[in-house]
Amino acid sequence: MHERWFTALRVGFTYIGTVVGAGFASGQEIMQFFTVNGLESVPSILMVTVLFSWLGIRMMVMGARLQAHSYEEFNNYLFGTRWGRWMNGFVGLILFGVTTAMMSGTGALFKEQLNSSFHFGVIVTSLIAFLIILRGMEGILNVNALVVPCMFAFTLVVGIQGMAVQGLDGFLAGQPTEGSNHWMVSAVIYVAFNLAMSQAVLVPMGGEINDEKTLRLGGIFGGVGLGMMLLATNFALALKSPEIFHMEIPIALVISTLGEGMKYFFLAVMWGEIFTTLVGNVYGLAANLVEVIPLQTNMLVAAIFILGYICSLIGFPVFVGWIYPFFGYCGMVAILLLAVRKYPT
Secondary structure (H helix, E strand, O other): OHHHHHHHHHHHHHHHHHHOOHHHHHOHHHHHHOHHHHHHHHHHHHHHHHHHHHHHHHHHHHHHHHOOOOHHHHHHHHHHHHHHHHHHHHHHHHHHHHHHHHHHHHHHHHHHHHOOOHHHHHHHHHHHHHHHHOOOHHHHHHHHHHHHHHHHHHHHHHHHHHHHHHOOHHHHOOOOOOOOOOHHHHHHHHHHHHHHHHHHHHHHHHHHHOOHHHHHHHHHHHHHHHHHHHHHHHHHHHOOOOHHHHOOOOHHHHHOOOOHHHHHHHHHHHHHHHHHHHHHHHHHHHHHHOOOOOOOHHHHHHHHHHHHHHHHHHOHHHHHHHHHHHHHHHHHHHHHHHHHOOOOO
8 A cells, every 4th residue: 555655756746847847937828828817816726726636637547558668659549540640740749849948948937047158057957857758757756856845845845935025915816817718728738738648648647557546546646736836926927017027937027036046046956857867768769769760768768868959959948838738739639538538458
């Protein structure tokens, strides 16, 4: 029983670590999907929490029953062999796009917050991620079990600190900004995008753990944990609007009020959040590509990092503001099928 709970926690941490990347950690993603909706961001995040828990469980259990090694088997089951090929290509595109965004976010972090080189940040992070990926799924589970509890604690501290300093009045008075999506649309797009991306880790993790009770428990831990982190960060950001709407790393404005020591803890946590998503994405992408490209896994991983570095020069806000929502709209078909498809027997 204790072993099941421990494994379920690792599953939940890995789920959170896969979703929480540069966009989440910087506040850019939360600002564009939720904070712009003012007080309506609360029901939106509650809806996201339920969808993450329910659909994440379904994805992992399907992976377990298919004994999947990559997201290819999952999409072939969900869409059928013909359309599954197209979906696998689309997911590969998502993973590479988000990998590039993570690398760009790392460069922005080093440049904007540490006054260091954009290129140094990207290259060092990529080298460490490369070494972790070579250890396979066990390496991914271990790095998330280390990093995610720190992320979780940090986001709660940020939310509580914001409430203690400024109270609830400013948040309760928040109104949706002009041009923002309806809160339900924001919730569905956000979940669609993140689950389309997360299948690269959740599906093979389900296939490897292969214990449905553990996976269900882990899915609940992951979904609820993500919801709590979203609520806390969104609350802290809302108290700093509208100033945050013009920043590459909006959460930095929140952190600046917490003292110098907290700032560097935040930077370490943010780097960890980027790192966990980067590792999961590249692992999943390489696991799928190794089936169709006659190269060793380590060569494929190295090639993905090199191409990602080149594309990361586009700029971080471009990815979060335009490419993420586009992937979200396209991923809606996938989560609809995930919701209605029967489990494999």
